Amino acid sequence: MKYSQAFIPTLREVPSDAVIVSHRLMFRSGMIRKLGNGLFAYLPLGLRSFRKVEQIIREEMNAIGSLEIKPTVVVPGELWKESGRWDSMGEALLRLKNRLGLDFVVSPTAEEAFTSVVRDELSSYRQLPLSLYQINTKYRDEIRPRYGVMRGREFVMKDAYSYHTGDESLDEHYQAQGRAYRRIFKRCGLTVIPVKADSGAMGGTGSEEFMVESEVGDNTLLLCRVCDYSANVEKAECKLDYSPRFDINLAKGAASRTPSMEKIATPEVRTIEELCSFLKTGAKSFIKTLIYRALNVELDLSGAPGCGSLKQQKTAPGAPASYPEAFFAVAIRGDLDVNEIKLAAALKASEVTLAADADVRRITGAPVGFAGPAGLAAVPVIADFTVTGMNDAVTGALEKDLHYRHAAYGRDFEAWLIADLRTVRAGDHCPVCGGELYEKKGNELGHIFKLGNKYTRSMNVSYLDEEGKSRIPTMGCYGIGLDRTLASIIEEHHDDAGIIWPATVAPYHVIIIPIKYEGTVKTAADTLAAALEHAGIEVLLDDRNERPGVKFNDADLLGIPWRVVVGEKNLAAGKVEARRRSEKENRLLDLKEAADKLSGWIYGEIGELNSQC
Amino acid sequence: MKYSQAFIPTLREVPSDAVIVSHRLMFRSGMIRKLGNGLFAYLPLGLRSFRKVEQIIREEMNAIGSLEIKPTVVVPGELWKESGRWDSMGEALLRLKNRLGLDFVVSPTAEEAFTSVVRDELSSYRQLPLSLYQINTKYRDEIRPRYGVMRGREFVMKDAYSYHTGDESLDEHYQAQGRAYRRIFKRCGLTVIPVKADSGAMGGTGSEEFMVESEVGDNTLLLCRVCDYSANVEKAECKLDYSPRFDINLAKGAASRTPSMEKIATPEVRTIEELCSFLKTGAKSFIKTLIYRALNVELDLSGAPGCGSLKQQKTAPGAPASYPEAFFAVAIRGDLDVNEIKLAAALKASEVTLAADADVRRITGAPVGFAGPAGLAAVPVIADFTVTGMNDAVTGALEKDLHYRHAAYGRDFEAWLIADLRTVRAGDHCPVCGGELYEKKGNELGHIFKLGNKYTRSMNVSYLDEEGKSRIPTMGCYGIGLDRTLASIIEEHHDDAGIIWPATVAPYHVIIIPIKYEGTVKTAADTLAAALEHAGIEVLLDDRNERPGVKFNDADLLGIPWRVVVGEKNLAAGKVEARRRSEKENRLLDLKEAADKLSGWIYGEIGELNSQC
Numbered sequence A, B: 001m002k003y004s005q006a007f008i009p010t011l012r013e014v015p016s017d018a019v020i021v022s023h024r025l026m027f028r029s030g031m032i033r034k035l036g037n038g039l040f041a042y043l044p045l046g047l048r049s050f051r052k053v054e055q056i057i058r059e060e061m062n063a064i065g066s067l068e069i070k071p072t073v074v075v076p077g078e079l080w081k082e083s084g085r086w087d088s089m090g091e092a093l094l095r096l097k098n099r100l101g102l103d104f105v106v107s108p109t110a111e112e113a114f115t116s117v118v119r120d121e122l123s124s125y126r127q128l129p130l131s132l133y134q135i136n137t138k139y140r141d142e143i144r145p146r147y148g149v150m151r152g153r154e155f156v157m158k159d160a161y162s163y164h165t166g167d168e169s170l171d172e173h174y175q176a177q178g179r180a181y182r183r184i185f186k187r188c189g190l191t192v193i194p195v196k197a198d199s200g201a202m203g204g205t206g207s208e209e210f211m212v213e214s215e216v217g218d219n220t221l222l223l224c225r226v227c228d229y230s231a232n233v234e235k236a237e238c239k240l241d242y243s244p245r246f247d248i249n250l251a252k253g254a255a256s257r258t259p260s261m262e263k264i265a266t267p268e269v270r271t272i273e274e275l276c277s278f279l280k281t282g283a284k285s286f287i288k289t290l291i292y293r294a295l296n297v298e299l300d301l302s303g304a305p306g307c308g309s310l311k312q313q314k315t316a317p318g319a320p321a322s323y324p325e326a327f328f329a330v331a332i333r334g335d336l337d338v339n340e341i342k343l344a345a346a347l348k349a350s351e352v353t354l355a356a357d358a359d360v361r362r363i364t365g366a367p368v369g370f371a372g373p374a375g376l377a378a379v380p381v382i383a384d385f386t387v388t389g390m391n392d393a394v395t396g397a398l399e400k401d402l403h404y405r406h407a408a409y410g411r412d413f414e415a416w417l418i419a420d421l422r423t424v425r426a427g428d429h430c431p432v433c434g435g436e437l438y439e440k441k442g443n444e445l446g447h448i449f450k451l452g453n454k455y456t457r458s459m460n461v462s463y464l465d466e467e468g469k470s471r472i473p474t475m476g477c478y479g480i481g482l483d484r485t486l487a488s489i490i491e492e493h494h495d496d497a498g499i500i501w502p503a504t505v506a507p508y509h510v511i512i513i514p515i516k517y518e519g520t521v522k523t524a525a526d527t528l529a530a531a532l533e534h535a536g537i538e539v540l541l542d543d544r545n546e547r548p549g550v551k552f553n554d555a556d557l558l559g560i561p562w563r564v565v566v567g568e569k570n571l572a573a574g575k576v577e578a579r580r581r582s583e584k585e586n587r588l589l590d591l592k593e594a595a596d597k598l599s600g601w602i603y604g605e606i607g608e609l610n611s612q613c
Helices: A021-028 A044-063 A077-083 A111-121 A167-187 A248-256 A272-279 A340-347 A357-364 A454-458 A482-492 A519-534 A548-558 A568-572 A591-610 B021-028 B044-063 B077-083 B111-121 B167-187 B248-256 B272-279 B340-347 B357-364 B454-458 B482-492 B519-534 B548-558 B568-572 B591-610
Strands: A032-036 A039-042 A074-076 A094-097 A103-106 A130-139 A154-164 A193-197 A206-213 A219-224 A230-232 A262-265 A287-297 A321-333 A351-354 A381-384 A393-399 A402-407 A417-419 A437-452 A474-481 A510-514 A539-541 A562-566 A575-580 A587-590 B032-036 B039-042 B074-076 B094-097 B103-106 B130-139 B154-164 B193-197 B206-213 B219-224 B230-232 B262-265 B287-297 B321-333 B351-354 B381-384 B393-399 B402-407 B417-419 B437-452 B474-481 B510-514 B539-541 B562-566 B575-580 B587-590
Touching (some): A021 A032, A021 A482, A032 B074, A032 B077, A032 B111, A044 A130, A044 A482, A074 B039, A077 A454, A111 A130, A111 A154, A111 A454, A111 B032, A130 B130, A154 A167, A154 A482, A167 A193, A167 A437, A167 A591, A193 A230, A206 A219, A206 A482, A287 A357, A321 A357, A340 A351, A340 A381, A340 A417, A437 A454, A510 A519, A519 A539, A519 A568, A519 A591, A562 A568, A568 A575, A587 A591, B044 B167, B074 B077, B077 B454, B111 B130, B111 B154, B111 B474, B154 B167, B167 B437, B167 B474, B193 B219, B193 B230, B193 B437, B206 B219, B287 B340, B287 B357, B287 B393, B437 B454, B437 B482, B474 B482, B510 B548, B519 B562, B519 B591, B548 B562, B562 B568, B568 B575, B575 B591
Parallel strands (some): A321 A381, A381 A417, B381 B417, B510 B539, B510 B562
Antiparallel strands (some): A074 A103, A094 A103, A130 A154, A193 A206, A206 A437, A219 A230, A219 A437, A287 A351, A437 A474, A562 A575, A575 A587, B074 B103, B094 B103, B130 B154, B219 B230, B219 B437, B262 B402, B287 B351, B393 B402, B562 B575, B575 B587
């Protein structure tokens, strides 16, 4: 391909909103242009690399027996109503009505579309397991799209969905997907951090996220300095300061050695910090108590304090019964934060949020800032493990400007439910080996997830087992964002001058720069390009009438793995000058051997990246 | 690929709405399933053929130097407002608002998105010509989607847009696109009817549609029995009964030999048919006069009858001035129909529709049914060529229950504008050679179109020419519907038993059917499959535990070009039985030579389809 015919509009300047490296370099190198906020057009250079990422993903999916299909991007709203997500998904779901008033969704993910296809075809256990995938356009109505294609509104995702007769088969495919993901990222030259987590909620029984480190990452990861433990902060556990094998008698014993609980006046004091400075003590001595509102609570609340009047309902036929709304007091040691994902999992709730002030006043009988577990009867108390070991604590007294001190678990209050609710942070200890945990910011590129029967149940999918009995298949889902993967490759592979593409995903393998595209230089450049292309190497030939400096800068910016300079002086000695984009030194090559040598090096790098991991 | 792992759910029954062959066969062979009205999921078998069509199109676009890009499917409404199509496109345009209240469009076509990308990058004539394309999801909000993927709501289209400094460059690329389209359809095994037409309106100066014959086609084509003239009825011309070189003196001379015009009572008579029977004469003696309402008329109406109070406006900056609304009386010989596309082109109007009854009464001073050109002063009269030769005609007298007879052009009335307005029909004569025209129904698979500067002007695209002067580029657009192309291949290549794929677009090249997949039969089938795959042949191995009859029926239904049956009896003699899907007779092949022979035949067929046309 001749540069002058390739439509590669490079730039020196970048838009002010391009704050991360990949966004800046994709713009500058003419890979993408903005069509609107969070909407990008891939130009020819960008699309070439994009298609290579796409092909790597396709090959690895095919290799594990997943079958490619192509549902639509615009999907009937009916399917999303069946699954319940029409209501439960937030506003990031782009809903629309057509001219006939019918509801549609621009797919952000496709559990419904796939499950509807499978539902209509599935009859026998002999058809399972079945794994299907698509590589297709998705839309997520981000309020603040940013970081270029890293967090756009429209993007392309590979999403696979698998259907199984049981957990063993699901686990087998889940593991195969995990291995495929590791190969995909390795082939793209990416260093990923696989983050395992037991997802708990939503019927899932396992999930793994594939993260790349990023200063602007959405996710906080906790990694162990000693072993290979890694977890998203949303789900991270840590070695507990107190034994999870809680013994109420031990607590009572400890409480008996504590002075009686007493009220103290704390005028104008509401936050933990204010209390600490007022009482001249540390946050670890406080029991922080927060009132939460939870939706669709599947946990059985019969007999729980204050829950006598709650009624269970079914959100959909076949769905388990749940309480549409319930309130809880959550107690945790004052220096810790509640992890709401863990809380939702403990309550089997679809969503938890801090209660409104009015609800806090109603439940605690006091203004916000004076909640505490002692004497609280209006709602169930959910305590983090840390609280069960506190027997001389300060906590809210359910009255304005009053706190308790000497509060002791087992004597002055007890929890209705004890659970691990803390947000783990750097400095906490690894739950596996006890090593110190540290934090990294990361972006999620892929996610594999055991869904269980959430969708197959709500959408009435069934098959007949070997004994002719109707059963609901179990399901997994597996996603990779292509745009993000491409941008992350640039985040990992660049220098001040531009991109440094791994050969597997480079838009071209070689850029040939004739110093002046005329005479013998032109002939030599053309001949070399033809020889390389004959060997299957993708060549960009810079035929522009530009100064060599401009061409060199553009070549560095574009990041093509090999640059070959054809100039009169070297050519007189039968030589051309080659340089690997990732290296500093030039190599003088015999023109006659150049094509062989270069293709050998390139195929070597591709082979290494594609080798099994 | 093993059949049992390929997810090919074949069916005997089809949905009642599957009325055309391709829809029925795509359903029955498990190529597609319905997700909603006009929304189809391609299953693995269907997607394989779909991707082959896609790849053929991509190769041919690349071969003519068009560059692939990938804009988004969801596009900011702003761009469509700039071009004016936000308002001018009908309700088939799927408009939507996101959560922030911003307007978006799910692209049905992408003139705006491409032109916006080009606008930002274009500065110099040296960057032109530039041709870009995408192969991407489109949405058209069909009210009554039908015929499967032939007229769905969501579909995939290849759309290319080219930008040029002038007509010569545009024409060169337009011709190259036309040649590419011919190659694409040939490679797909399709017989297309290229229909040339001078599009006239909307700034276009040329277009060609690529049609396939179809009993349910949207388009009526007129073809000449003698030469290769072919045209869409919307634009077809014919040899005129009267000379287009109209001479008013000749008309006046003829009129002078006609008795004076006189009113006749025609009570309760309104239609041409009623008049014919009432006056006992043929429709050719009547002047049919219809009142039309036209929008955005660019034709200069200064001095036209009844137009004194009309004011020109600009719909967009840079757009030509036009009259937002104007009314016209259109006169045509009674046996002919007005072609509204021709009428709109003659008036340079964006749209023409029959006027409402109230407008007809206001303009003609009479109820509907009594309009005529004689004495009509409220609006300009537009006459078809046929009318200029009528000098003893019957026509409405602008009064209830009254007509004129002996009406003569040039004496009793004259037109303000004379044009070719007739709808051509079978039996008319070819405008090129005079041969008889006949009709066919056709579906449009592709369309190439010289757009002129409609979009580049309204969207403010410019470049500097060699003299540093700012100029507006001229533009072409070129579309192919992939889903339609795929379905049309099936329409052309099938028999009662199923599909008969051309080898270039077949989902697999060979289906191997072991009579029983066990023992030596299994070994032979596996070995043959491996040998074929080694030669690059795509093989489906029917490993199912089904009766041979079921397997044979499915193989015929799927339409794979070659079927190889491996059975114990033939195998004992070292033979297998091969049959081309398009032929009746079986060929006994030596097992050892089978892979070579089959791959030779298959590559032969592929080579022939891919050869230049």
